[in-house]
Amino acid sequence: MYHQAVFDEPLILNVRGRRTLKIPLENEKFKVDVPSIMRRENIGIGDREEFSVVRHYVKLSEMNFGADSGFYPLGSCTMKYNPKINDEIATLDGFRMIHPLQDSSEVQGALRLLYELSESLKKITGMDEITLQPLAGAGGEFTGLSIVRAYFDCKKELGTRREVVVPDSAHGSNPASSHMAGFDVVQIPSTEDGTVDIEKFKEAVTERTAAFMITNPNTLGIFEDKIVEMANYAHSKGALLYYDGANLNGIMTKTTPAKMGFDIVHLNLHKTFSTPHGGGGPGAGPVGVVENLKDFLPYPLVTFDGEKYSNDYVPPKSIGKVASFYGNFGVLVRAWTYIKMMGEDGLRDACETAVLNSNYMRKKMQQFMPVPGKTIKKHEFVASSVGANMPKAGDIAKHLIDNGVHAPTIYFPLIVPEALMVEPTESATKTEMDLFVETVRQTLKLSHEAFEKEPVNLKVTRIDDVDASKNPKPTLRMVRKEQREPLQQMI
Amino acid sequence: MVIMSGDLSELLKELNIRSVDELFKDIPESIRTKMLGLPNGMDEDEIRRVAGEYVGMNKTVNQLHSFLGFGLYNHYVPAAISNVVNRNEFLTAYTPYQAEISQGIMQALFEYQSLAAELLQMDVVNSSMYDVSTSLGEAARMAKTITGKDEFIVPKYISRNKRAVLDNYAKGAEIKIKEVDFDDRGMIDIDSLEKNLNDNTSGVYAEYPNMFGIIDTNVPKIKETIGDDRMFVAGVNPISLGVLAPPGKFGADIAIGEGQVLGLGLNFGGPVVGVFGTKEQYIRKMPGKIMGMTKDHNGRVAFSMILQTREQHIRREKAITNMTSNQALMAVASAVFLSLLGDSGLRKIGEVNMGRTRELIDIVREFGVKLPYDGSPVFNEFLIRLKESKTFVNRIAKKYNLIPGYMLGKEYGFNDRNQVNIVTNVTERNTSKDFDAFREFLREVA
Numbered sequence: 018m019y020h021q022a023v024f025d026e027p028l029i030l031n032v033r034g035r036r037t038l039k040i041p042l043e044n045e046k047f048k049v050d051v052p053s054i055m056r057r058e059n060i061g062i063g064d065r066e067e068f069s070v071v072r073h074y075v076k077l078s079e080m081n082f083g084a085d086s087g088f089y090p091l092g093s094c095t096m097k098y099n100p101k102i103n104d105e106i107a108t109l110d111g112f113r114m115i116h117p118l119q120d121s122s123e124v125q126g127a128l129r130l131l132y133e134l135s136e137s138l139k140k141i142t143g144m145d146e147i148t149l150q151p152l153a154g155a156g157g158e159f160t161g162l163s164i165v166r167a168y169f170d171c172k173k174e175l176g177t178r179r180e181v182v183v184p185d186s187a188h189g190s191n192p193a194s195s196h197m198a199g200f201d202v203v204q205i206p207s208t209e210d211g212t213v214d215i216e217k218f219k220e221a222v223t224e225r226t227a228a229f230m231i232t233n234p235n236t237l238g239i240f241e242d243k244i245v246e247m248a249n250y251a252h253s254k255g256a257l258l259y260y261d262g263a264n265l266n267g268i269m270t271k272t273t274p275a276k277m278g279f280d281i282v283h284l285n286l287h288k289t290f291s292t293p294h295g296g297g298g299p300g301a302g303p304v305g306v307v308e309n310l311k312d313f314l315p316y317p318l319v320t321f322d323g324e325k326y327s328n329d330y331v332p333p334k335s336i337g338k339v340a341s342f343y344g345n346f347g348v349l350v351r352a353w354t355y356i357k358m359m360g361e362d363g364l365r366d367a368c369e370t371a372v373l374n375s376n377y378m379r380k381k382m383q384q385f386m387p388v389p390g391k392t393i394k395k396h397e398f399v400a401s402s403v404g405a406n407m408p409k410a411g412d413i414a415k416h417l418i419d420n421g422v423h424a425p426t427i428y429f430p431l432i433v434p435e436a437l438m439v440e441p442t443e444s445a446t447k448t449e450m451d452l453f454v455e456t457v458r459q460t461l462k463l464s465h466e467a468f469e470k471e472p473v474n475l476k477v478t479r480i481d482d483v484d485a486s487k488n489p490k491p492t493l494r495m496v497r498k499e500q501r502e503p504l505q506q507m508i
Numbered sequence: 509m510v511i512m513s514g515d516l517s518e519l520l521k522e523l524n525i526r527s528v529d530e531l532f533k534d535i536p537e538s539i540r541t542k543m544l545g546l547p548n549g550m551d552e553d554e555i556r557r558v559a560g561e562y563v564g565m566n567k568t569v570n571q572l573h574s575f576l577g578f579g580l581y582n583h584y585v586p587a588a589i590s591n592v593v594n595r596n597e598f599l600t601a602y603t604p605y606q607a608e609i610s611q612g613i614m615q616a617l618f619e620y621q622s623l624a625a626e627l628l629q630m631d632v633v634n635s636s637m638y639d640v641s642t643s644l645g646e647a648a649r650m651a652k653t654i655t656g657k658d659e660f661i662v663p664k665y666i667s668r669n670k671r672a673v674l675d676n677y678a679k680g681a682e683i684k685i686k687e688v689d690f691d692d693r694g695m696i697d698i699d700s701l702e703k704n705l706n707d708n709t710s711g712v713y714a715e716y717p718n719m720f721g722i723i724d725t726n727v728p729k730i731k732e733t734i735g736d737d738r739m740f741v742a743g744v745n746p747i748s749l750g751v752l753a754p755p756g757k758f759g760a761d762i763a764i765g766e767g768q769v770l771g772l773g774l775n776f777g778g779p780v781v782g783v784f785g786t787k788e789q790y791i792r793k794m795p796g797k798i799m800g801m802t803k804d805h806n807g808r809v810a811f812s813m814i815l816q817t818r819e820q821h822i823r824r825e826k827a828i829t830n831m832t833s834n835q836a837l838m839a840v841a842s843a844v845f846l847s848l849l850g851d852s853g854l855r856k857i858g859e860v861n862m863g864r865t866r867e868l869i870d871i872v873r874e875f876g877v878k879l880p881y882d883g884s885p886v887f888n889e890f891l892i893r894l895k896e897s898k899t900f901v902n903r904i905a906k907k908y909n910l911i912p913g914y915m916l917g918k919e920y921g922f923n924d925r926n927q928v929n930i931v932t933n934v935t936e937r938n939t940s941k942d943f944d945a946f947r948e949f950l951r952e953v954a
Contacts, residue, residue, distance in 0.1 A: 021609065026615070028615070028619055028622065028625070029619045029621065029623070029843065029847045030622055030623065030847075032650055032847075036848075036849070036850045036852050036853050038586055038588075038848045038849065038853060040584070040849070040856050040857050040860065040936065041584050041860065041936040041937060042860045042864070042936055043856060045850050045860070045861045045863075047860060047862065047864070047866075048863060048866065049751060049858075049859045049862050049863060049865020050699060050885065051723065051751055051752060051862070051885065052723065052725050052885055053725050054725060054728050054753070055716070055725060055728075055752055055753050055885070056751070056753060056890040057749060057750060057752055057753050057754065057855075058753075058853075060627065060749075060851040060854055060855070061626040061627065061628070061851070062623050062626050062748060062819070062846060062847070062850060062851055062854075063850055063851060064850030064851055064852050064853070065847060065848075065850060066879040067586075067588055067848055069593065070592075070844060070847050071592065071846050072589050073590075073847075074592040074595070074616065074840075074844060075615050076612075077612040077613070077615055078592075078595035078597040078598050078612050079597065079612065080595060080608045080611045080612035080615075081597040081598060081601055081609075081610055081613050082601060082606075082610060083596050083597045083598065083600030083601040084600040084601070084602075085596035085597070085599075085661070086597055086600075086602045088710070089602070090627050091602055091605070093735020094542050096600075096602055099520045099599075099600055102555060104555075104594065104599075105556075106555065106556070106559045108560060108590070109560075109563045109564045110568055110570070111562070111564065111568060112562075112563055112564070112566070112775070112776065113568075113569035113773055113774065114569050114570050114773070114774055115566050115567070115569065115774060115776050116569055116574065116576050116580060116582065116776070116777075117580060117772050117774075118576055118578055118579075118580070118914055119567070119576065119911065120902075123566065124565075124566050124567070125560075125566065125573075125775070126562035126563055126564065127566055127776050128563030128567040129562055129565065136554060137546060139542060140544045140545055140546055143541075152638035152639065152642070152779075152835075153831070153832065153833035153834070154520050154832060155820070155830040155832045155833070156638060156642070156831075158830060159680075159830055161689055162680075163679070163680065165677055166679065166680065166714050169719055174691065177696045177887045185722070185842070186753055188820075188821075188823045189819075189820035189821040189822065189823070190820045190821075190825065190830045190832050192820075192824040192825035193820035193823070193824060193825060193827040193829065193830035194830040195556075195673045195825060196825040196826070196827075196830075197649075197677075197829070198679075198680040199680040199681070199682065199829050201678065202720050202824070202825040202932045204859060208740030213546040215827075216755050224698065224901075225947075226870070233596045238536075240534045240535055242534050242536060244534070244539075245536065245539060245703060246537065260677055265612075267919070268535065270541065270544060271532050271535055271540060271541065272535050272539045272540055272541055273541055273544075274928050276539040276540075276541060277539055285833075288832065289773075293599045293837075294600070294602050294603070294833070295593070295598065295599055295601070295835075295836050295837025295838075295840075296598050296599075296601040296602075296603065296604060296610070296613035296616075296617075296835040296837055296840070297601075297603040297613070297635065297636075297797065297833060297834055297835075297836025297837070298615075298636065298833040298835045298836045298837065298838075299602070299778070299779035299836075299837060299838060299857070300833035301831070313825065316672075322643065327656075331854035334673060335674040336676055337673070337675050337676045338641070338669060338676065339642070339673060339676060340638060340639055340641060340642065340671035340673065340775025340778070341640065341641040341669045341670070341673070341766075341777065341778075341779075341780065342580065342639075342669065342776070342778055343579070343778065344777075344778055345778040345779040346776040346777055346778045346779075347775045347778060347779050348778070348779060351593055354555055354559070356546070357547075357550050357558065358549055358551075358552070358555055359544035359548070359556055359664060360546060360547055360549025360550070361543065361544055361545075361546065362545075362549060362550075364546070369528045369531075370516070371514065372528065372531050373519050373520070373523075373531060373903050374519070376523055377519045377523060377532055380522065381525060385937045392535070392544050393531055393533070393534050394640075395866030414606060415608070417609060418606050418609040423609070424605075424606050426605070426804075427701050428626065429821065437547070446518065447518060472609075474583065474606050474610070475608045475609050476608065476611040476612075476810075476888075477607075477608050477611055477804040477806075477808050477809075478804045478805050478806055478808075479608065479804060479805050479809040480607050480802060480803075480804050480805075480810045480812045481802060481803065481804075481805070481812075482607075482610065482802075482812050482814075484514075485800045485801075485802035485812040485814050486800070486801060486812075486816070486817070487799070487816050489632075489791055489800050489801065489814050489815060490801045490802065491618075491620050491621055491632045491633070491634075491798045491801075491814065491818070492618075492622040492625040492631065492632060493625070493626075493793065494622065494625045494626065495593055495625075495631055495632065495788065496633060496801055498631075498788075499762070
């Protein structure tokens with residue numbers, strides 16, 4: 018039986034006391050001559066003891082659920098186990114206490130690590146060059162599409178190549194990133210078997226197309242087996258192929274984006290390469306490109322002349338920069354550690370186990386819930402809770418979390434009604450997967466009234482998200498401004 | 509490394525297959541890979557040895573006398589921060605899409621938003637951006653969305669890192685970037701700003717402290733200069749706000765800053781965190797995820813990810829931004845930092861930074877070194893001009909195991925080979941030994 022810890026913990030701003038943390042040079046007096054107009058009066062966050070702060074956040078952490086708390090089959094997010102050695106290596110002083118603007122002779126170890134990580138990712142993707150700079154997957158997409166833009170600008174075709182084609186099953190960030198890079202989005206439908214409708218694809222991809230953007234395996238967990246035909250067709254129209262690497266865990270070591278015909282790839286190191294996601298980030302979204310796009314990558318790139326590593330190479334047609342420094346270095350160190358630890362066999366094993374787990378769960382779920390598309394899935398699958406008396410996906414999710422199992426991604430992809438997108442990853446035992454399936458199966462018997470009460474084992478029960486957005490209260494400041502009780506009294 | 513469970517054969521049996529290969533037969537033979545050519549895996553002891561060798565090739569700021577800042581600062585990191593952010597329940601969680609089981613991180617992020625909002629004196633702060641450079645790019649896009657205008661003005665002197673990221677965002681959004689010069693005190697030239705304004709101006713970005721560390725006393729004049737129908741985007745150093753007035757006081761419509769100074773350490777430049785705040789009326793145009801306080805069906809206080817209809821997973825190409833992952837854990841770290849220091853600690857650390865910087869400035873003056881903007885107030889960075897070649901200055905610095913600061917090159921218009929322009933940073937971590945090394949250095953280069 019699962020019970021989450023429940024505390025009525027006030028906001029830290031309302032935990033007031035005496036500061037116990039000592040600041041360097043605390044007891045020295047300094048003359049501070051801020052011009053009067055620039056002088057700070059009140060700050061308004063109060064003081065408190067270090068122990069009060071730690072107790073507060075320990076309590077908050079106990080009201081949270083991570084991949085270390087239990088099974089976390091959140092589709093599309095690859096919530097595999099994050100080996101603890103990753104964190105140990107990333108927090109070594111020699112990595113933690115270096116400044117990105119130091120002379121390259123003083124940071125040879127860091128540059129060597131970045132260089133090696135790039136080399137490994139090149140092998141894994143088959144791409145010819147890699148930038149590690151993008152700070153998240155969507156940051157990688159924006160980088161890749163900025164490269165698409167620069168490439169066609171250079172070829173003087175940007176005036177006519179205004180479109181990026183994406184399948185209707187694509188991650189929402191794909192069209193959003195395309196728009197940010199200045200392109201119009203053309204969406205194409207999928208067929209019954211869950212793959213791209215190749216006829217519609219050919220209608221959509223024209224001389225106006227700058228890029229075709231797709232993830233493979235797609236968001237239904239299905240391998241797009243016509244990918245080579247699509248790649249050839251897109252290339253024949255002069256368009257580039259963009260690989261959204263969110264689902265790389267399903268094919269890693271089995272094929273590469275390069276073999277499939279892709280020109281640009283982004284990876285999500287916080288998914289496939291086991292770096293912890295921290296409740297929303299930091300992630301890392303390296304971007305790989307084929308030979309003829311190398312010159313457009315963001316600067317600087319780390320290079321190696323056989324003796325020393327340098328960090329001042331600026332590709333001749335570089336799009337510029339996409340982050341302040343070299344990317345989320347702490348995340349990159351963790352991914353480097355993971356790849357070193359796993360080796361090629363380990364990565365293959367991870368992929369195979371993830372796919373095996375996914376198909377096992379798919380088969381079990383299929384016994385009582387439709388799983389649309391082709392039978393064989395890769396790392397994830399999407400079940401559709403439709404049919405007479407079938408519960409809503411959202412209700413199933415609440416029942417799962419109430420029982421200490423993290424819910425799958427729900428209502429995505431948009432093309433599947435009442436979607437449950439399940440990705441067990443390789444970090445799941447049969448017992449955990451069976452428990453998940455059984456817990457979902459229980460929901461078939463639950464009444465509407467029973468669902469409405471759930472969850473009961475967590476800090477809160479269902480939340481009125483609509484009201485929360487209609488009357489947004491994003492800060493304590495705004496809560497106070499509105500003087501809306503009873504929130505006032507309860508914090 | 510073996511990470512898989514021991515149930516393989518049982519699962520194969522359940523699926524009625526002999527080998528996992530059958531689950532990959534949908535990948536056409538022609539595109540299969542045999543070997544990628546990666547080396548064999550290691551065990552933990554081996555990776556510790558290898559990593560140990562790599563860190564040995566790095567020289568940390570603790571092994572140097574470092575006065576290097578320029579956008580990323582060597583501040584003190586309280587021990588309690590790593591303790592909190594390494595709590596597995598925070599560290600290994602995904603974005604809180606299931607709110608009821610994720611109240612802990614959502615409250616922590618709401619607290620970050622609330623603490624940062626007080627610090628900035630802005631109504632709303634989002635739950636984090638990637639870094640300050642991407643925050644600037646997003647601020648320029650937001651200014652265009654709100655005003656419908658497409659010219660964005662930035663100071664001539666902002667770090668090239670910020671500028672290069674901004675330019676990239678501007679290209680896709682078809683925003684034209686214009687520059688406003690500094691006056692002879694190293695501050696925004698208000699006359700020149702006025703001349704730069706036209707019907708297409710969407711907004712103006714200005715920093716205090718700015719790239720030269722100067723507390724720009726012209727910043728308070730910007731909002732009235734540009735008027736209500738243009739956005740004022742203020743760039744701040746969050747750790748200076750214990751002693752410097754907040755951007756809210758100067759009418760900023762958007763406030764951004766690099767949150768790295770709030771307890772994140774250096775980490776070779778990342779992970780850092782972009783602080784991004786705005787006024788209440790612009791919340792629906794603000795990028796990023798936002799936690800909101802609300803109630804559950806039993807009337808209990810609860811936290812919810814609000815205004816998701818602005819976001820990519822719902823709005824797709826019409827979304828405000830493409831951002832999905834952000835820097836949530838770094839925002840939590842910043843919240844821990846701010847709550848540990850509190851009002852008194854923030855004021856103190858601001859005073860220490862300013863005071864120590866002033867002490868170093870006095871030393872530099874003693875040696876008769878030119879301070880191009882001498883007399884302008886600074887926070888914890890200042891510009892030094894040495895009448896020597898870069899090679900010579902570097903050699904002397906190395907001799908004393910010193911990084912005197914960041915040397916500005918031709919990318920900032922400093923082309924004279926017979927002089928070196930250095931932005932020098934002093935924090936509470938710089939010891940008297942560091943100062944002694946700086947003195948020795950000055951003795952030879954001044």
